[in-house]
Amino acid sequence: MTDNPEKVICGQCDLVLEVPPREGHLVGYCPRCRNAVHHYRVRxxxxxxxxxxxxxxxxxxxxxxxxxxxxxxxxxxxxxxxxxxxxxxxxxxxxxxxxxxxxxxxxxxxxxxxxxxxxxxxxxxxxxxxxxxxxxxxxxxxxxxxxxxxxxxxxxxxxxxxxxxxxxxxxxxxxxxxxxxxxxxxxxxxxEEEMWNYFAPRDKKHLKRSPDAGIRAEPQNFCSCTCCGEILDMENETECPRCHTGIRDRSAQSLHKTLAFTLAAIVMYIPANIYPMMVTTYLGSDLESTVIDGVITLWELGSYFVAAVILIASIFIPIIKILLLLYLCWSVKKLRRTRNRVFLTVIYRIVEFIGKWSMVDVFVVAIMATIVRIQNLMTIYAGSAMISFAAVVILTMIAARSFDPRLLWGYGKDRAEHSHGEDEDDKVTPDKTPPEEQENGQMPAPSAG
Structure with missing residues (x-):
């Protein structure tokens, strides 16, 4: 290890980590929440x-x-x-x-x-x-x-x-x-990290002090830049010296924003399922179909795989996203009773990952309406529910990005209000990190990715 090792702050649990030197195409994970915090790449x-x-x-x-x-x-x-x-x-x-x-x-x-x-x-x-x-x-x-x-x-x-x-x-x-x-x-x-280091090199002299690895950054008054990932001293800096992004507490009002966008998505989900998603004109007669009607029709035609894809992407995923977002907000409020925070962080990553996939049905309707325009025989039109459904997807994606996963680990004021002393999950314990890594907060050996 070098005398002045590179350090990073995990964006999901706020743990300060030292980046060990490695070669090859690898991924370094946080030993506490298993978030990918550093990527090693070859050329x-x-x-x-x-x-x-x-x-x-x-x-x-x-x-x-x-x-x-x-x-x-x-x-x-x-x-x-x-x-x-x-x-x-x-x-x-x-x-x-x-x-x-x-x-x-x-x-x-x-x-x-x-x-x-x-x-x-x-x-x-x-x-x-x-x-x-x-x-x-x-x-x-x-x-x-x-x-x-x-x-x-x-x-x-x-x-x-x-x-x-x-x-x-x-x-x-x-x-x-x-x-x-x-x-x-x-x-x-x-x-992206290499690009920032080249086009806007780090000036380590801007830090008058250095955060200690192995503990959270917040108690030390450090944070990472939300744009370029630079470590910032909240006591002496008001903006990032590298990308000039102002220092802001993204946890402030995080729950309120998440709940607001989630509730808006619930409201838009009602017309998205009531009004027609697609209107088919065949030999002069119109047939309106909602999302669930399309699933039933495909199932009756024997297209079981496609019916399952539409059912999962258009019905299950939006509902699951909304329920999981509400559950995460509730978990933060009940933080003192929460022990399995790694599991909650995994839930957050799932919500982030599945966010965009509900847009499949919107793209399907757009393609069908564009290609099926056979005059006097059959024409497909996009239904009014298309706008509502797209709004549901966008709102749930914004809600997921408004949620600060660090709150699940006791970040900010919620920590002081809902917990007394340090919980077990706030420490890098032996069952989560090998002994040599507990002493210096170093990431475990990166796994191939």
Missing amino acids: PSRVSLCYALAAIFFLAATDSLPFMAISAAGIEQGMQVLDYTTVLGAQDMWAASFVIFLFMQFLPLMTLLTIIAGDTGKILKKRFFFMPFLLKILHFNVEWSMVEVFMVGVLVSLIKLISMVNIEYGSGFWTFFAFAIFYLLAVSRFS
Whole structure:
């Protein structure tokens, strides 16, 4: 170990940790809450740059090439992947069109441009003045990009269409899947920490004192920057010296914000299930179907897998998210009685992970409404519930991001109000960390990831 080892603060349990030197592509986990706090990568700039360039090439190809075509009764109808913007707009669904374009097109494009600019500057040893700004919004772009969700939506739409019409796959269909794969690879290999260290190097002199490893940062009046992860001294600093983000207590009003967005999601979930999600016009007659109607129809047609996917993504996941968010808020209020905080932290990670997947049904409706426009035979329109359902997904995602998981470990005023003394889970005990790591707060040996 070095005399002045690098330290990080776990964003989920507030534990100060020392980062051990390692080589290879590995992930370092917090010994207390098992949160991934540090990533070790081999030549991340070159690898992620190659993936990002490939992804942006396939994205351009996807937007310009035919996506798919359907035919029925001798009538053929084709589409390109961006046709949903005009089709949904013509159906007075501009809000849904904008949301889909934002999540599926604009934010992924901004993510790829940030990766390309950062990796290029790092390789060519150029420090672009605009990179700190792009890095500040990168985390938001990655969290809200839904390329993989749209990919699943395409597959579900295909299974639904196979029983209705004949399908022909265009070149844009295959380039889209190549784009999705390379996009996910580029994001997973990109080292945001390395970019911050290069374009805005750390000035360790700004810290007049150093936090002790192995205990929480809050009692020592330290915190980590919510943007770049820099360790900040709350006694002597008001903003991050690296990214100039102001120091703020994100735990303040965290429960109130989470409850407010969760209750708003509950309110929007009612019309999302009452009003039609999709309207099918067949030979002049209209058939309205809600989310649950679509599941029942698919089940009766024998498409059990697709019915199960829609049921889980559109019915179970929103309900589970809402219940788990309410349970987490209740757990913080009953913190003194809580012992298994690792389990609660895992629940929080599950809520964060499943947040965007409920958008599958919205993407399915958008694709179906765009491609199924066979005049005088069959046309599909997006129903009014589409907006409400998208609002439920967005509100629950915001609610999950408003919740501060450190509260589960006694962070802030809730700790003083609901607990007396230190609980067992506030210490790095022998059953959680090997003896040599308890003394210095060092992360356990990273596991391959």
